[in-house]
Amino acid sequence: PRRPRRRITHRCSFCPCSSLSATALERHERTHSTKKTFSCGHCKKSFKHPSFLRNHERIHIDKNPFKCEICQHSFAWRYLLLEHQRRHTGERPFVCGECGSAFGRKGTLLVHERTHTGERPYTCETCGRGYAYRRSLFGHRKGLHK
Known part of the structure; x- marks a missing residue:
């Protein structure tokens, strides 16, 4: 009888993953590194991941096949075109279940929901104070921890 093969687990050198x-x-x-080893051949930008570089390179080779019929702005990805078109139509399909506020982008709804949950995911490393919005943390740092 064959013995089951042992699976080898590879552990991250920086965290418990x-x-x-x-x-x-x-x-x-690579997410732990600040080193950006994948460089664009058209400009001096560099990235941590090859997929980020590929996405960036689309701007140099005009691979924006999704065009807005209203303003002619073009996009590399269909979802970006759809998101953009909501600005023209005023459509706000993402509705807060708590208060009924509506948003054109899902991410904006998710950030808004913090006003109801009290979630504060952005924490000042210096004093430990938490903020619901990244821009609030930046303002805090700029004002208090120059």
Whole structure:
């Protein structure tokens, strides 16, 4: 009878994360690095991940096939065109279940919902004070921790 193969778990050198795939772990470990090793051949921008570089390079080779029929602005991704078109139509499909406020972008709704939940995901490393919005944390740092 064959013995079951033992699965090798690869552990992150920087945090408790682990993966069965060495490639996936390597990709994960790059998130801890400030080093940007993937450079654009058209300009001087560089990125941590090859997929971020590929997305960036689209701006240089005009791969924006999704065009707005109203203002002719074009986009690399269909979802960005749809999001943009809501600005023209005024459509606000994302509605807060708590107060009924409506938003054109899902991310804006998610941020708004913090006003109801009290969630404060942005914390000052200097004094520990928490903020619901990133811009509030930046303002706090600028004003108090120059």
